[in-house]
Ligand SMILES: [Zn+2]
């Protein structure tokens with residue numbers, strides 16, 4: 271009797287026993303010795319080669335064919351090295367304890383079982399990427415729909431009173447006897463993208479290569495190693511935090527993701543993860559690159575702790591998320607930011623990337639150059655020219671003079687709020703004639719501006735008589751508040767769209 275297509279070793283052994291009219295345990299004792307303890311372990315990972323040889327003799331199936339039913343035969347295609355006693359990459363652990371199974375590790379598709387002339391369990395149903403059936407477009411299950419027990423098909427004939435196990439017993443629950451083929455399908459929604467991704471994964475494993483990342487035939491191992499690195503990067507705590515900003519993917523289901531490997535995650539979490547992966551890897555690397563920029567994902571978080579990062583993944587995160595950024599020239603930055611604004615879109619690096627496919631790297635300005643100082647003052651001049659209301663104009667002139675004096679004399683927000691004309695004279699002994707063709711750059715020029723303001727503009731804000739401060743509030747009719755200085759400064763920077771400029775007043779006087 272031959273194993274069926276993609277049949278799992280344990281499934282085949284059970285069918286073999288039942289076909290010969292034996293219970294599983296009886297046949298195994300007869301064939302492999304009474305001390306045979308194959309069911310005390312994860313037989314699909316650990317069956318000794320001698321046992322397979324004996325099974326080959328009685329079944330007529332070749333040893334090569336039987337070997338292909340084991341999970342270790344995926345070595346070289348799905349994982350580099352089979353590690354039977356630890357956690358094996360991509361294999362869902364079943365947590366064997368004596369003969370019982372503590373945690374679900376074997377899955378099934380009720381529809382597949384129903385359609386099988388002789389129902390059997392697939393090797394794929396032990397793999398961590400298998401969460402849906404692409405053929406039937408439905409969820410895989412990993413517990414009995416009737417009693418919630420993990421699957422343990424080798425135990426299903428233990429309760430049976432009949433000497434000859436009936437057919438189909440292997441797909442009945444060992445605990446409650448429920449026939450998995452009678453599962454009533456729960457309504458659920460599967461995204462088309464997710465189903466296609468599942469097909470791609472299974473196809474890659476079947477044929478040993480995949481069309482991926484501009485490579486027409488990437489070795490499946492390279493593909494799967496890269497996917498696992500991507501999973502580690504996406505599920506890292508820091509990345510999950512940043513992914514909350516995404517408008518495209520929801521990470522609700524990922525919030526309790528285990529740190530020790532995604533193979534330990536429960537089936538619903540893994541299903542959600544692969545649904546996200548399907549979106550993230552769509553038209554690789556386009557969707558992922560968009561996500562990196564949208565959520566500002568970082569190289570350090572995406573690289574995970576794995577050293578195995580195939581080029582197709584490493585190249586992308588290195589180029590797009592690395593801290594080693596090539597800075598954008600000022601000219602280029604300005605032309606791109608102007609073009610973004612020309613579309614009436616609020617400027618951001620993400621928008622720039624979206625509209626022009628150009629990644630911008632710049633540091634927010636920590637100190638302000640004289641050029642930017644001029645730029646801000648000229649922008650305020652333009653605002654003044656556009657403003658018809660005389661009081662509003664006076665407020666803008668106050669701001670301009672205040673920022674200029676603050677900058678030149680290195681006055682803090684508090685200094686500006688308290689500034690009196692006596693204090694100005696104390697700070698600057700000499701003066702010159704006020705010149706409005708050039709912005710004040712020297713203390714003497716700054717003093718001239720303040721004096722001009724004091725004489726010509728200040729009264730328009732109608733301060734109370736007793737008020738001594740130079741800069742006053744139009745509402746309060748008293749000296750301007752320290753916090754208002756900061757707020758007015760931020761307003762000026764934002765209103766004039768000086769994106770790269772730090773909006774904190776303190777950077778202005780650095
Ligand atoms: Zn199916």
Ligand SMILES: [Zn+2]
Pocket residue numbers: 414415416417418419443444445446447448
């Ligand atoms: Zn059950």
